Amino acid sequence: MTRALVIVDVQNDFCEGGALGVDGGARVAADLSEHLEENGAGYDFVVATQDWHVDPGSHFSDTPDFVDSWPPHCVAGSKGAQLHPDLDTEPIDAYFRKGAFEAAYSGFEGVLAPEDEVATGDLDEDADSDEDVITLDDWLRQNDVDELVITGIATDYCVRATALDAVQAGYTTAVLLPLTAGINEQRVAETVAELEDNGIEVIQD
Ligand SMILES: [Zn+2]
Known part of the structure; x- marks a missing residue:
């Protein structure tokens, strides 16, 4: 088996004080750093995703419903889109960005x-050519x-959507629940059941 740790969207805007702060976000950043220090050798690769919005249409709203529309967050190149400072980025092998022009969970x-672009994220002039695009699935x-x-x-x-796509794509998939932070407790409980129903191992501790 070749094993990768996937760190989903541990960005400033999704942590306390961010545009769309989730309680426990900063804890996840710090705990991930500790986990990697202890278990670094247990993973062959570490990858991180970033919500990275340029003009995502109705994903942003001034009157968000917090289901399909959200306050503006993780604007490409902004501080809010950067990874939380408590997350040690040294072990991260590659970054994958999503949601430039539409919602992407x-x-x-x-x-x-x-x-060379991870910190600032200037737009690539040639970005509409698909030729050089490497998706997360390609890379893995x-x-x-x-x-x-x-x-x-x-x-x-986003953890839910990533895990469901992972198992769908044929990966042996686990979610390490203590290293996640959820928005809504009820929805988290439903998500755990849904993930398990789909053959994903949910590790509780
Ligand atoms: Zn978003």
Whole structure:
């Protein structure tokens, strides 16, 4: 087995004080750093996704319903879109960005960020050419990854969508629940049941 840790959207805007702060977000960032320090050798690869919005249409709203529309967040290149400072980025092998022009909850909608662009994220003039685009799935397959452990924010939105897409794409998939933070307790409970129904291992501690 080749095993990768997937860190979903541990970004400033999804942590306390951010545009769409989730309680426990900063804790997840710090706990992930500790987990990687202790278990770094347990993963062959570590990847991170980032919500990365340029003009995502109705995903942003001044009167959000917090189901399909949200206050503006994770604007490409902004501080809010950067990973939380308590997350040690040294072990991260690659970053995948999603949602430039529409809502994207699953990390599998993400494409590889250019290496020299991670901090600032200037738009690539040639971005509409699909030729150089490497999706998360492409990258994982290129590296012979077949097992994924998914963590991050939010349990009941982007972690959920990423895990469901992972198992659908054929990966052996687990969600490490203590290293996630959820928006709504009831929805998190429903998400855990849904993930298990879909053959995803939900690790509770
Ligand atoms: Zn978003």
